[in-house]
Amino acid sequence: MQALYAQLLVGLINGSFYALLSLGLAVIFGMLNIINFAHGALYMMGAFVAYFLLQYSGLNYWWALILAPAIVGLFGILLERTMLQWLTGLDHLYGLLLTFGIALIVQGLFQNYFGSSGLPYAIPDLLKGGVNLGFMYLPIYRAWVVVFSLVVCLATWYLIEKTQLGAYLRAATENPTLVRAFGINVPLMITLTYGLGVGLAALAGVLSAPINQVRPLMGADLIIVVFAVVVIGGMGSIMGSIITGFALGVIEGLTKYFYPEASNTVVFVLMVLVLLVKPQGLTGRAA
Amino acid sequence: MSNPANNAAAMTRSASSAPAVSRKTVLTVENLEAWYGESHILHGVNFNVTEGEVVTLLGRNGAGKTTTLKSVMGIIGKRTGSVEFEGQNIIRTASDKIARLGVAFCPEERGIFASLDVRENLMLPPQVREGGLTLDQIFELFPNLKERLNSQGTKLSGGEQQMLAIARILRTGARFLMLDEPTEGLAPVIIQQIGQMIARLKQQGFTILLVEQNFRFASTVADRFYVMEHGRIVEGFANSELEANMDKLHTYLGV
Numbered sequence A: 001m002q003a004l005y006a007q008l009l010v011g012l013i014n015g016s017f018y019a020l021l022s023l024g025l026a027v028i029f030g031m032l033n034i035i036n037f038a039h040g041a042l043y044m045m046g047a048f049v050a051y052f053l054l055q056y057s058g059l060n061y062w063w064a065l066i067l068a069p070a071i072v073g074l075f076g077i078l079l080e081r082t083m084l085q086w087l088t089g090l091d092h093l094y095g096l097l098l099t100f101g102i103a104l105i106v107q108g109l110f111q112n113y114f115g116s117s118g119l120p121y122a123i124p125d126l127l128k129g130g131v132n133l134g135f136m137y138l139p140i141y142r143a144w145v146v147v148f149s150l151v152v153c154l155a156t157w158y159l160i161e162k163t164q165l166g167a168y169l170r171a172a173t174e175n176p177t178l179v180r181a182f183g184i185n186v187p188l189m190i191t192l193t194y195g196l197g198v199g200l201a202a203l204a205g206v207l208s209a210p211i212n213q214v215r216p217l218m219g220a221d222l223i224i225v226v227f228a229v230v231v232i233g234g235m236g237s238i239m240g241s242i243i244t245g246f247a248l249g250v251i252e253g254l255t256k257y258f259y260p261e262a263s264n265t266v267v268f269v270l271m272v273l274v275l276l277v278k279p280q281g282l283t284g285r286a287a
Numbered sequence B: 001m002s003n004p005a006n007n008a009a010a011m012t013r014s015a016s017s018a019p020a021v022s023r024k025t026v027l028t029v030e031n032l033e034a035w036y037g038e039s040h041i042l043h044g045v046n047f048n049v050t051e052g053e054v055v056t057l058l059g060r061n062g063a064g065k066t067t068t069l070k071s072v073m074g075i076i077g078k079r080t081g082s083v084e085f086e087g088q089n090i091i092r093t094a095s096d097k098i099a100r101l102g103v104a105f106c107p108e109e110r111g112i113f114a115s116l117d118v119r120e121n122l123m124l125p126p127q128v129r130e131g132g133l134t135l136d137q138i139f140e141l142f143p144n145l146k147e148r149l150n151s152q153g154t155k156l157s158g159g160e161q162q163m164l165a166i167a168r169i170l171r172t173g174a175r176f177l178m179l180d181e182p183t184e185g186l187a188p189v190i191i192q193q194i195g196q197m198i199a200r201l202k203q204q205g206f207t208i209l210l211v212e213q214n215f216r217f218a219s220t221v222a223d224r225f226y227v228m229e230h231g232r233i234v235e236g237f238a239n240s241e242l243e244a245n246m247d248k249l250h251t252y253l254g255v
C-alpha cells in the first residue's frame, strides 16, 4: 500500500508539471495560434535561472519563484516581438518549426556550457523533511509542489474565465480584429499572453529543480508527454487542460504501481485512443 | 467653432432639418481607396457626416459599403486617401486608437462572442469617453437583454444579438456610431424596434453612419443618403429628395 500512495504522489507531482505546461500551451495556442514547441526549453530555462540566482546572486528559492518566471517571461516576450509576431496568419506549421528550432538552439547552448548531467538544487530549508501520515511518508516539498501548482493553475483559470482582462483574452481569441476595433491594444495583449504562458513554464521549471535536478534536456523529455496531454485534453478549455494534466499524472502513477511495464507508454496509448474517438480532444472545440 | 468649411457642411443638411445652426463635420472621407490583398475594392470614395446626423449608405451587395465602414474603422490592411474624424486624419491610425478617439463600429455579422456571456459581451468594449449610456439606460432601450445577462452570447436570437451588438457600443461614450446593416435578416417587429432605437439615439445627439439595403427602413431614420456602386459614391441626396430620386434608386439597387 505504501508503494501505491508513493506512486500516487509521484503521479500528482508529474500531473502538476503537465497541468502548468499544458495550461500555458493552451493559452498561447488560443491567442497566437502557435503550437509552442519551445515550451520545454523555456521550462528548463526557469530551472536554470533559479540555479543561477542562487549560485551567483545568493537569491534563494523564494526569490527564484518570482524572478525566474519574470526573467524567462521577458525572454519569451523578446521572442514574440522579434520572431513569432511575424507568423501571424501563416499556417501552424511555420510556428511549430520556428519554436522547435528555438528549442533546439536554446537546449544546444545550455548543453554546450553545462554538459548534459544534472546540477543539484537544494530543497529550501522551510520545506525540508516530511511528515508521517501513518499510511505513508509525505515529503513536505512534494506536497508543496502539488498544492502550489494547483493554486497557480486555479488562479490562471480565474484570471481568464472570471475577470475583465480574461474576457478581452477570450474575445480576442475568437475575433482579434473586432476586439481591437473596440479600442483594445490586441498586439500588446498577444505579447503579454505569450509572456504569461512562458512564465508558467518557467515556474514549473523552478518547482522541478529540487526534485529532478537542473539539466539542459529536462524539458525536452517532459514536453513530449505534455504534448500528448494536450492532444488528449484538447486545446479549447483552460479547466480542461488543468484537469487533464493532473488526471494523466495520476493515471501514469497508478500504472507504475499496477503495471510498471506500461507506465512510460500509457499516456501515448490514451492519446491514440482519444484521437481515434474524438480527434479534437476531450475538452477541445472542433477546429 | 464656426469656420466656413463647417458651415458648408451644415448647409447641405439644412435641407432636411429646420434650424440652420452651424454644426461640426464629424467625418470627412476623401478619395478613399482600399484593397483586400490584391483586389482593389474602393476607388476613391467621397462623403461626409455632420454632427447629429443619420447618414445612410445604400448600394447593392458587394458595392463596398462594409469595406467603407471598415476602412474608416482602420481594419482594412491597405487603404489610402483621407479620413478625417473630428478634424484629425486617421487614415494611418491603428483601429484601437481610432476607437479611443470615439468611433464605434457594429459589424454586419454582429460579432457576438461565443465564449463570453451576455454580460461580458455587453461590458467588453472599454469606455473611451465620459457620458456613455449607463446600464439602466441600456436596459430601458433593450429590455430583453436584462433577462438574458447570464446566457451565452451566441444563444440569443438574431434580433437579441443585434440589440446586444448595438448596446455594447452605446456604453463606451463614443458619439459616432457606424452600424452595418442592423436590420439584415430580422423580423419586421424587430426592425421597427431598431428603427425606434436609432431615432432615439439621434434625439440624444448621436451621429450615425448607417449601412442599409432596405431604403424603406432607412428613409424612416436618415437625414441623408449616399449611394455606392463599384467602390464609389455615385449619388447623394437628402431624405426630402428621396421620392424624386426613386427611379434612379431602383436602377442602382436593382429592386
Ligand SMILES: Nc1ncnc2c1ncn2[C@@H]1O[C@H](COP(=O)(O)OP(=O)(O)O)[C@@H](O)[C@H]1O
Pocket: B036, B039, B041, B059, B060, B061, B062, B063, B064, B065, B066, B067, B068
Ligand atoms: N475579405 C475579403 N477578401 C476579398 N474580397 C472581399 C472581402 N470582403 C469583401 N470583398 C469584396 O469586396 C467587395 C465589396 O464588399 P463589401 O464591402 O462587403 O460590400 P457591401 O458591404 O456593399 O455588400 C465585394 O466584391 C466583395 O466580394
Ligand SMILES: [Mg+2]
Pocket: B065, B066, B067, B108, B180
Ligand atoms: Mg456589407
